[in-house]
Amino acid sequence: MSPGRASQCRSVVPSCESTLPVSENTEAAGTRMSARVLETDRTGIPPDQFLRRVGEIFEDFDERRQDSGNVSYGVRFGDLRVFAKTAGRPSVGTPLSHPERVALLRVLGALGNADERAVKPLAHLAHDPSPAVSRAALEALGRIGSVAATARSSLIGVVIQTADEETRRAALAML
Structure with missing residues (x-):
């Protein structure tokens, strides 16, 4: 990222099998790969595996770093950085069930858009x-x-x- 330029971090909201855009603010760098994340509805594989296939995970926030049950990732596509938030694993004990966490993340995605x-x-x-x-x-x-x-x-x-x-x-x- 160039000095003096604001962060280009975009967000996606994947559940264990899906992604949903949060911000549509696009930059030229990394657009092809990040578009794949934003346009993917079902992956059939865990989010971290999918994100590693399409970009570089530079940070992860799992149950050791947060207690919501959600798992989040920082993913880089060239110069573009994306924040991917997932509903985590169904087995994690949290105040909200896994389906409720998935639903809330989808709502947040729509709200952000x-x-x-x-x-x-x-x-x-x-x-x-x-x-x-x-x-x-x-x-x-x-x-x-x-x-x-x-x-x-x-x-x-x-x-x-x-x-x-x-x-x-x-x-x-x-x-």
């Missing part, structure tokens, strides 16, 4: 029997709705206030 494509899975998680998962999903839905409303309001403001016809047409096309 503030992506409208996450609305359907979050709406499903809002009905989860675990109050922790349900509340986290509802919070994520609220944030996504807030971001979408703010963006729409800004576009409407441009349509109303801009004198430049080309800019106005572009804003209208986004509505």
